[in-house]
Amino acid sequence: xxxxxxxxxxxxxxxxxxxxxxxxxxxxxxxxxxxxxxxxxxxxxxxxxxxxxxxxxxxxxxxxxxxxxxxxxxxxxxxxxxxxxxxxxxxxxxxxxxxxxxxxxxxxxxxxxxxxxxxxxxxxxxxxxxxxxxxxxxxxxxxxxxxxxxxxxxxx
Amino acid sequence: xxxxxxxxxxxxxxxxxxxxxxxxxxxxxxxxxxxxxxxxxxxxxxxxxxxxxxxxxxxxxxxxxxxxxxxxxxxxxxxxxxxxxxxxxxxxxxxxxxxxxxxxxxxxxxxxxxxxxxxxxxxxxxxxxxxxx
Ligand SMILES: [Zn+2]
Numbered sequence: 001x002x003x004x005x006x007x008x009x010x011x012x013x014x015x016x017x018x019x020x021x022x023x024x025x026x027x028x029x030x031x032x033x034x035x036x037x038x039x040x041x042x043x044x045x046x047x048x049x050x051x052x053x054x055x056x057x058x059x060x061x062x063x064x065x066x067x068x069x070x071x072x073x074x075x076x077x078x079x080x081x082x083x084x085x086x087x088x089x090x091x092x093x094x095x096x097x098x099x100x101x102x103x104x105x106x107x108x109x110x111x112x113x114x115x116x117x118x119x120x121x122x123x124x125x126x127x128x129x130x131x132x133x134x135x136x137x138x139x140x141x142x143x144x145x146x147x148x149x150x151x152x153x154x155x156x
Numbered sequence: 157x158x159x160x161x162x163x164x165x166x167x168x169x170x171x172x173x174x175x176x177x178x179x180x181x182x183x184x185x186x187x188x189x190x191x192x193x194x195x196x197x198x199x200x201x202x203x204x205x206x207x208x209x210x211x212x213x214x215x216x217x218x219x220x221x222x223x224x225x226x227x228x229x230x231x232x233x234x235x236x237x238x239x240x241x242x243x244x245x246x247x248x249x250x251x252x253x254x255x256x257x258x259x260x261x262x263x264x265x266x267x268x269x270x271x272x273x274x275x276x277x278x279x280x281x282x283x284x285x286x287x288x289x
Binding site for chain 2: 022023024025026027028029031056059061062063064087
C-alpha cells in the first residue's frame with residue numbers, strides 16, 4: 001500500500017507533467033489534469049481510469065466545461081461527469097445520463113463524493129411530470145444545452 | 157442565457173497569488189491596517205464592523221474578477237496556439253467558443269473596472285470611519 005505522502009506526491013507530479021505535455025496547451029492542460037485528480041479523489045479511483053475532453057456543446061461563464069469519463073476497471077462501465085466550471089474546484093461534478101424525456105446526455109445528479117453517485121445508482125432518475133423538476137435533479141437539468149432541440153427541457 | 161456575472165458567485169478565489177484587490181487594501185492601509193481590517197470585520201456592535209466587511213468583500217470580488225480575466229487570457233492563448241492533432245476543422249477554429257469568450261471578457265473587464273472604483277470608494281469611507289472612531 002502506498003503512503004499518503006507518496007500518493008499526494010504522485011498527484012502533484014501528474015498535474016505538472018500532464019499540463020506540460022498537453023496537446024491542448026499548458027493552461028488548458030492544467031485544468032484537465034486538476035479536474036482528473038479531483039474526480040479521482042472524489043470517487044477513490046486511479047488516475048489511469050479517467051480521461052478528460054473539452055465539452056464543445058456547453059458554454060459557461062467563466063470557463064470551458066470539461067467532460068471527465070471514468071471507466072470502471074471491473075465492469076468497463078463508463079460514467080461521464082461534467083465539470084461545468086473547471087476554474088472553481090468547489091463546484092460538484094454533474095453525472096451525465098440519458099434525459100428521461102429526450103434521451104440525450106444531460107446532468108442527472110450532482111456528485112460531490114462517492115455516496116452521491118451511490119444514491120443516484122440505487123434510485124435512478126426520478127420520473128418527470130409536467131410539474132416542477134424533482135429535487136433529486138441538479139439545478140442545471142432544466143436548462144442544460146445537452147437536451148435535444150425537441151425536448152421540453154433545455155436552453156430557452 | 158447563462159449570466160452568472162450578473163449574479164456573483166460566492167467562490168473562493170482559485171488563484172494563490174495576491175490579487176489587485178488585496179494589494180489595494182495593503183497599499184491603502186499598510187500591513188498593520190490590513191490586519192486591523194480583518195479584526196474589524198468581526199465587530200458586530202459598531203458601524204465599523206459592517207463597513208470593514210463591505211470593504212473586505214469588495215476587495216475579494218475584485219480579485220475574483222481579476223482571476224477570471226487571467227483565466228480567460230491563458231485559456232484563449234492555448235486555443236489559438238495549440239490545436240490538437242486529431243481536431244477536425246470545426247474544432248481547429250473554435251469560433252463559437254472564441255465569440256462566447258470575447259463577450260465574456262468584455263463583460264468581465266467592465267465589471268472589474270467598476271469593482272476597482274467601488275473598492276477605492278469603500279477604502280475612503282472606511283478610512284473616514286477610522287478617523288471618527
Ligand atoms: Zn431532454
